[in-house]
Amino acid sequence: MPSSVHLETTRPLRTWLRALSTTSSVRSYSYADTLPNLRIGSHTRVIFQGFTGKQATANARDSMAWGTKIVGGVTPGRTGEHLGLPILPTVRRAMELLKPDATGIYVAAHQAVAAIEEAIEAEVPLIVAVAEHIPLHDMLRIMSILKTQSTSRLVGANSPGIISAVGRCRIGFQPLPCFSPGSIGIIAKSGTLSYETVASTTRAGLGQSLCIGVGGDIVPGTDLREALSVLESDPDTAAIALIGEIGGSGEMDAASWINEYHSRTSLPKPIVGLVAGADEARGHIMGHAGAFTAVGEPDANAKIAALKNAGVTMINHPAKFGAALRARLVAAGETTLVSQTVKSNNNNNNNNNNNRSSFGVRSTTTTTTQRRPFHMAPRGGRRPQRTGTPSLGAAAALAAATPSASASASASAGVGHQQRRQIYLSEDKCMDMLRAAGQINCGAYSGHGERRLLAISIDRSARSPCIIAAPVAAPAIEQSSTTQDAKKFPFDFRRGGPDELAVERIASHLRLSNKGSAVDSLRRVIRGLVDIFYRNEAFLLATHVVERLGEIKVVGARFGFDDAAFSSGGRQGHLQELRDASAQDDPELAVAKKSGIVYIKLAGDGTIGTLVNGAGLAMNTVDALEQAGGKAANFLDTGGKATSETVKESFGLILRDSRVRVIFVNIFGGLTLGDMIARGVILAFKELSPRVPIVVRIRGTNEEEGQRLIAESGLPLHAFDDFEEAAAKAIELSRVDQTRL
Template identity: 50%
Template sequence: MVSRHTSCLSSKALRSQCLNRRMPQAAFSTTSRRNGYDDTIQNLKIGSHTRVIFQGFTGKLATANAQESIAWGTNVVGGTNPKKDGQEHLGLPVVGSVRKAMEQLKPDATGIYVAAPQAAAAIEEAIEAEVPLIVAVAEHIPIHDVMRIHSMLKSQSKSRLVGANAPGIISAIGRCRIGFQPLPTFSPGYIGIIAKSGTLSYETVGSLTSAGVGQSLCIGMGGDVIAGTNFVDALKVFETDDDTEAIILVGELGGTNEEEAADWIKNYNKRVSNPKPIAACIGGFQAKPGKVTGHAGAWTGLGEGTSEAKYKALEAAGVTMVDHPAKFGGVMKDILAKSGRNVKKIEQSAAQARRGYHTSARRPALYATRTTSPQQRRSLHLSAEQNANILKKYNIDVVSKPEDHQSSHYLGISPHRVNRSPSIIAAPTANPDQLHQRVRRFPFDYREGPSPEAVNDAMAWLQLDAAPPKAKAQAAELIQNLWKLYTEKEAIDAHVSLSLNPNADEIQVYNPYLFFDDAAYRSNQRQADLHALRDTLSPTEQEAEEAGIVYIPLDTPQPDGRLQASTQTPPSTSSLTDGEPRNLVGTLVNGAGLAMNTNDVLHLRLSQPPYSTANANFLDTGGKATSQTIKTSFKLILSDPRVAVVFVNIFGGLTLADMIAGGIILAFKEVGVNKPVVVRLRGTNEEKGQEVLAKANLPIFAINDFEEAVKKVGELANGGK
């Protein structure tokens, strides 16, 4: 294993004196013998020694990011652009290909700063060139491109991927950033972080910095369905990292990675005499069922745990759970002390490191001048009739209802998030009450298709291995036909229910469920025929999508505790009944993870006496919100007559707090805000944002502390002032 800071590892007592002058013995080796993708995990240990290149180096985003990262201390050695081979940019060499960069610049890592349509090819080029660490920040890369990439990664032992759709990876100790994290928030210290959500990770970092314990290594897992680096990968790094004294996990609904992490932590706590303390936060308790909540992977599939299940699994493993990341600073100091570690010494060491630690004072203006936002990407569901027509083209005939007294089974193709591959999904019943508990996934390689072993295992689990030969052959053929549909139409899920007719010795297919990846069209103009089948959007949906906003009205709580399902279009004032609540909270948040967590905490704090309120919506402006985006968000929120107060909760990364403040003022002028507004601005340019709001002299409650802001929201929603 190659250390980030070899000169200091011989004596832990000298660590605090070496934080700002550590030197490695060598960079990562790309020629050492390894056994597979898992053996690339240690490539995540970036630091001052890490030589970084940028793919898409001369683009605006890469240029701004490189300038900021270099000023912070990142060892950027150049970048690539096929059209500018041999030129210089920012005083650094530009070469025509990643392979050429490996020969001439000898990088340890590459940051991919190209748009989603080009991102998959850029990642593949980096894998083929055997770059040790590949960081992909782009969102909306089609899932089939991602699965193909992971098929490549699993067949090699040189390259490790972080992302996609992730803020990247950053060593606060080694001053190495590969991503777009807000640098002023970070400080060197001893807490390792792995997070699905960028904004929740920034909240976490801010809390640790305020508490004086800082961060060692922060890894953005990303919010896609399949991630290049997951929780268990990061835990393995943190376990052996002498710079990490404690660990934080930030998760959310979707997949089973949190449960896998819980199993690893249970084993870790048993086999290690003094394990590093671990804390975690989970988002998505209040997410609307059936909706993709901002992040592409933020939905719960069959057999996958809810946010509550993830929380309980981690808690049972001995993890200290918090409900909001602003609490992490105090919690980490507490559990460090309980574990027998010297918290005062850790604080003093982190403080000494900060004295020689510099961050860029200003973010380049390129971020602020962006005037358009990418359209919102939605996953694509079609009607039952449309699904049946598509299946028929793949020799799969659907019946409306199977004959009575036949056995039922469930079969399909679905992503296996932990295995990073497609899988056959199967259950020996199609009964909705039993399906979630009895479904299993049987993974296979994307480039090879369903293997005989996966097919046989799935057939056995379906309890069709003893079926008549004709029925077994039909089921095996069905798997192959579903796989062909799955790849050709770029589905996320392609499932059907089966019935076995014992008299005819054959199977019938019914109740199809097809779930397509709209990013294939949005990012790469593929699957235009499927995209054309989308339902006509309501005016509210259309306006949100065009502005790049994820806006989901939430269900209305009823007096008897039931939920009344809302449509995507908020109700009109005249449609509200006398008993329907009019004191709900409208939320405006940047980042899907923070938006989910904000709704979770509002529900937790305000649904009980002395308050009696609930959330009206989920609204994520995205990571690059503009003043116009904020204005449109207010318009969408206030179109819902149930809203009594608006809560703006922004933690700025790429989003600038002063720009958000300008958008709020614009909304007051042009939308006509007639409800009280509570604003919490943190992160990049937060002081400027607060100053802008103060000078506007508007009825805005600007509150920095999250708990105080939530309390004020509750008071205002319930008739207080």
């Protein structure tokens, strides 16, 4: 069992204690019963937690103007009015008086967990948490709570939220100018990739129905498979865009679900997909907290293959979603639907005076009739109401901290300053931790005995910790993600480790020869790993072990801990001093961190410097360049709240790399404005005087103004709005050695 230190730092609050004290009937509850709560629309009554904060205020104004039925909000200890709507001091009180269907949590990461738990205790049907950098163990605890009830459904964290374009209901921070009512359901791990997908489907005349941002967290409250099951029965959705990325097995679970869906459905809804991160930098987090491939997880190429085999049309850039979905719908005989959607979108575009950017819609001629029975709900139409589900029971509202009016907008929106999410220790410090955990034999590998993998990590599909075991390990501990025959043994976060039966199964899978003393020795090692996992809030504890004379000996170790526990939660400060000195930030990374930029210098002979907004789009840009015959020198995400100064700093980072022969700026303006990016490019050019050519592609919010600024700057910039044309130009210029010109 975990130590008392663990209990002090990570023991749940009243909701979890209540769940543990209930009778066995709690087992009849299913978190899956809450899936209907995702069907938001014009009927959805929404409250905001952190209502009077800067970010929530701006978001509420925009959402209400768009049509979202916001009925009030919560700020601890306050009553009165804000934006003409009631302020209440607790979520419980808001539930009693305002009867909301959903809550949007607009608070900073260190306040988000208490806010989520307060919403669960108040039994809010849908909880949307957008903040980044919530500590992993806090989210594991939240998931253990959610699994004990069937009333509340969570979207997020690290998510842009959920939005119904048909029902004009936004709970999140999605850029509204991109959206138009229509027939395409969108499920995405990446915010920026989803925004460009929205724009692409709008340009194709299809529009959107329900868009679910599952987010890039390690343990999301709603995953890809669950979102697919909702869109399957959604009456407004005719086809689905599925956007995945590296990290976890969610895409494989989605592929299995799609195979089963096709086997039981005569006319399934077409699905088009994209998976970002095929050219990931192993050992790095690619922007999102969950964007890394861990032990026993498939890489992006395996996910793409699985989805293809399931009948998904796979593309390599989000701008292609509109054309691919249109083609699938036409092939399925849905041209009447396509034509209806075009007419609706044309009318909507003519009437939408708040749209800050142009997303042209092409008309389509109707040639056949629709084959699959399909209901097109009118714009703003009511979605099905949720059905009654078993209740977790009433609980006293928590006096949990939620943000003050001065809370950081970028922090509460889940964007802005980027934090390191991983702390790795040197092997000798890992071994010291194991010895301190008690009676664990550690030492160098003598060359005798088969090395086996024994690790603790996260089973993202189960949304719980797990033991990972493999009878044969990779040659080096750092290569653990490539280990074959690795099997996961998940355990409930609240239980404090695997039970005795699981230990026996782990021993069997490891093929231990001496089933007596060897199992006892294995039990001690697992107990020590579990203690370290909880006590220090680890995300990965990987060891190589050998069996010698009936004893398990640890001969290699690589430990990783969640830095958000310190940077957001103020815990685990002792790990900062133990951080592996060989992995300390180099000067480029220090500059990037200070400026809120995620920068990874890629290995190899890449010559194209990339500057992109959004982690998913940055991964996809690296992938798409590779597939087109180019080679990126870096991954660079300017962050969701990039400024002109941030863009200039990004140029400086890229230009420090002597391999770079061209800079490719690929921006889709969602929260980031196209004109602001253009000003940053112009500022960087004037102040840094780069000696390499610059290719600029700007689409999305304020794209026309951004393109105009570039065109009128008088600077030697290559400007495009089409990604493939821009990428082709960058690749062409990358093959020219500028130093010889």
